Amino acid sequence: MSTARDEILASIRRSLGVTGAERPRRAIVEERLARAPAGVVPARGGVTGRARIELFIAQAEAALATVAEVDAPADVPAAIAAWLRSHNLPATLRRGTDPRLAAMPWEDTPLALDEGPSDGSDLNAVSHALGGVAETGTCALVSGPENPSTLNFLPDNHIVVVDAGEIVGDYESLWARVREKAGKGAMPRTVNWITGPSRSADIEQTMFLGAHGPRRLHIVVVGGGKAAGSGETAENAPPA
Amino acid sequence: MSVHATSPHFKENAHHALRDVQLQRAMxxxxVGFIDxxxxxxxxxxxxxxxxxSARDIKNHTLAHLDLYLEAYVAKVEASGGIVHFARDAAEARRIVTDICREAGARTVTKGKSMISEEIGLNEHLAGQGIEPVETDLGEYIIQLRHEAPSHIIAPAVHVNASQVEEEFRRAHTHLDAARDLSEPVNLxxxxxxxxxxxxxxxxxGxxxxxxxxxxxxTSIIVTNEGNGDLTQIxxxxxxxxxxxxxxxxxxEDVSQLLRVLARSATGQELxxxxxxxxxxxxxxxxxxxxAYxxxxxxxxxxxxxxxxxEEMLRCIRCGACMNHCPVYHAVGGHAYGWVYPGPMGAVLTPSLIGVDKGGHLPNASTFCGRCESVCPVRIPLPKLMRHWREREFERHLSPATVRSGLKAWAFFAKRPALYRLATRVGMNLLAFAGRSKGRFSSLPFASGWTKYRDFPAPQGGTFQERFARERAAGAGRRKVA
Structure with missing residues (x-):
């Protein structure tokens, strides 16, 4: 197409001492792209069941997110309402068209809901994650009308709902799930990995939360099999 | 060259930096912090x-097949509806970006932190074309207000103290209440x-x-803590x-390997x-x-x-660990290096990108302590690469005459081991005798470059080779250093 492209490729090939037509080189590259071999995967994420959920929660909290656990999707609205109330935040909430969120009993709470992308004037938003990664307590979100990307960054308080069954151990397992949905070699427009709330240490290397993105990240884990009453904090407790 | 380089004046820059009280406080x-x-x-x-x-091997593999991976990448971007442009140099890159901005009818552009943008001098160029660039990373925003270049590749305003930020914000944000409290960094x-x-x-x-x-x-990937890069692009x-x-x-999978070492090396975060x-x-x-993408x-x-x-320098993932661990960077800060990239990675990269005639001082600004290599997430042998530059500088007769004649004199003796042993023994004994009362010299012939700033310790008698031979014979040479 352009001369610049041809010249840069020619310069690379001259420096590497290749023509670009060598069959073995092409085969190596094609094979790697097709097979996408995993490298060193930390053993840390190899835990299963309840241990994996607990690792996810511990890592997310270490990254200064807060986490609540509920038994079923129907418990999510009340848990979010309680969390907002415990922080003296208004009972407003913006979300996308995600059917999992839409099916929840919001009418049982005092929350006033708005739907669609954010224009920057929302205080609170909720998204449903594609999944979580236990190794670093990371939520993975995918762009689209179901969960618009602006909800992840513009509101002051971002709430992310994660199904416990969609929490994987490591990044490699997450990519396997993305490929299941998008196909090998394809990607959603945006995949956001979010690990804790926004922060900056640019002034004197001292860390403060709420730089440009959300000041708070609250994660609601659904169906993680937490035994009722074990270690519930006042903040996470469902409303009376 | 796109950004004016003061690298040829490294020595003057360093003197100035060492006397800069604000800088020394900020450094x-x-x-502390980063290393721990x-x-x-x-x-x-x-x-x-x-x-x-693994990270090293991935980068090596990619570089060895860079032409083919570039072709594969371009095909995928185009298949997803994106547009790829190639730029041979800084001027071409600036022109392409300006054209895209013009086509979009842009008056202001927001920017996420980008070192390549600094390298091609994009902000100055856009401003000259009537397009206002707005840096959005907090550190970049601060130095944009101060009309400065970044002094660190991941903490661009690391040389600035909170009181200086306050001063700058009061000067720039004149529409805000002059009586507001900015004494706490969180308010800034x-x-x-x-x-x-x-x-x-x-x-x-964006x-x-x-x-x-x-x-x-x-796919293109950005990594931030503030979220500014995301607001810039969505x-x-x-x-x-x-x-x-x-x-x-x-x-x-490959990028996941690199992400596992990037943040840990940079800020000590897991991600x-x-x-x-x-x-x-x-x-x-x-x-x-x-x-449009x-x-x-x-x-x-x-x-x-x-x-x-x-070539090994092209593995660099710009984490900043090398400068965080560098005693020379700690002493003089990033601006002394005089171009876009400071610290050990800058000392290797700068001569490659702007020429050894301009950047040749930088590879000399190292004690070769090796801390940079010991923490580099992609294991770039930075001291070895700095040594390559020193050799090139010597070969191209760019080093000063005193250094060249000194090295020649040393080489004359070094090639004649018996003479070397004799000369060092005589020399050491002479120096030990001359310095026996004070134990140090405050001035020495041919060594004023050293003694101008610090004393030269007087030898204790005997040479290193003698001691080495003695301790080895005693079995101490096999003992591991703790």
Whole structure:
């Protein structure tokens, strides 16, 4: 197409001492792209069941997110309402068209809901994650009308709902799930990995939360099999 | 060359930096903090050293097949509706970005932190074309107000103290209440958040760099803690990604390996807050995100580093660990290096990109203590590469005459071991005798460059070789140094 492209490729090939037509080189590259071999995967994420959920929660909290656990999707609205109330935040909430969120009993709470992308004037938003990664307590979100990307960054308080069954151990397992949905070699427009709330240490290397993105990240884990009453904090407790 | 380099004046810059009270106070924040945080993060992950090997191997593999991975990457970006541009040098890259901005009718562009943008001198150029660039990373915003270059590749305003930020904000944000309290750093952060929020929402084009590009999927990746890079790329109608060609990696698995060492090496976090994978523009049904997605792939000297001693430098993932651990960087800060990239990685990269005639002082600004190499997540042998530059500088007769004649004199003796032993023995004994009363010299012939700033310790008698031979015979040479 352009001369610049041809010249840069020619310069690379001259420096590497290749023509670009060598069959073995092409085969190596094609094979790697097709097979996408995993490298060193930390053993840390190899835990299963309840241990994996607990690792996810511990890592997310270490990254200064807060986490609540509920038994079923129907418990999510009340848990979010309680969390907002415990922080003296208004009972407003913006979300996308995600059917999992839409099916929840919001009418049982005092929350006033708005739907669609954010224009920057929302205080609170909720998204449903594609999944979580236990190794670093990371939520993975995918762009689209179901969960618009602006909800992840513009509101002051971002709430992310994660199904416990969609929490994987490591990044490699997450990519396997993305490929299941998008196909090998394809990607959603945006995949956001979010690990804790926004922060900056640019002034004197001292860390403060709420730089440009959300000041708070609250994660609601659904169906993680937490035994009722074990270690519930006042903040996470469902409303009376 | 795109940014005016003061690298040829490194010595003067360093003198100035050492006398700069504000700078020395600010650099105290680097000397603590970064080193401890990285060490803790590395210790928490048993696979960390194996991941460093893996990261090195991925980068080596990609560089050896860079032409083919670039072709695969471009095909994927185009298949997802993005547009790829190639730029041979800084001027071409600036022209391409300006054209995209003009086509979008842009008056203001927001920018995520990007070192390649600094390298090509983009802000100054855009401003000259009537397009206002707004840096949105807090540190970058601060130095943009101060009309400065970054002094660190991940903490651009590390040389600035909070009181100086306050001064700058009061000067720039004149529409705000003059009596407001900015004595707490968190208030400075909140003020910048408010000011920049409006700029994000008003921008016509968003320009980000890329930490990585993925050939498998045509994806660009940015890593931030603030979220500024994301607001830069999802709010305006046009998103422009600037990336040098060595940012490429083959697959999502490969980039996951690199992400596991990047944040741990940089800030000691297990992962940065926001890791964002972007593939093309808005899709059918999307309600936000950019309508146009451009990638500008910039060579600017990289392709000719391949196949040379300096190819290993192209593995660099810009974590900043080398400068965080460098005693010379700690002492003089980033600006003394005089161009875009400071510290050990800058000392190797700068001569490659602007010429050894201009950047030749930088590889000499090292004690060769080796801390940079010991923490580099992709195991770049930085001291060895600095030594290559010193050799080149010598070969090209760029070093001063005193250094050259001194090295020649040393080489004369070094090639004649018996003479060397005799001469050092005589020399050491003479110096030991002359300095026996004070134990040090405050001036010495031919050594004024040293004694002008510090005393030269008097030898205790005997030479290193004598002692080495003696201790080896006694078996001490086999003992491990603790």
């Amino acid at each position: 105290g924040n680097v000397r 945080k990285r060490a803790k993060a590395a210790a928490k992950l048993p696979e960390f050293e194996a991941l460093r090997d 952060l909140t003020e910048a958040r408010g000011i920049l929020r409006e700029r994000f929402l008003a921008a016509d084009v 320009i980000t760099g890329a930490n990585f590009l993925v050939a498998e999927t045509g 709010l305006p109608k046009t998103h422009v990604v600037l990336a040098s060609i060595e940012k490429l990696v083959p697959t999502l 940065s807050v926001y890791t964002t994978f972007s593939t093309g523009p808005r899709r059918v049904g999307d309600v936000d995100g950019p309508e 451009h990638v500008v792939l910039i060579d600017n000297g990289r392709s000719s580093m391949l196949g040379t001693n300096f």
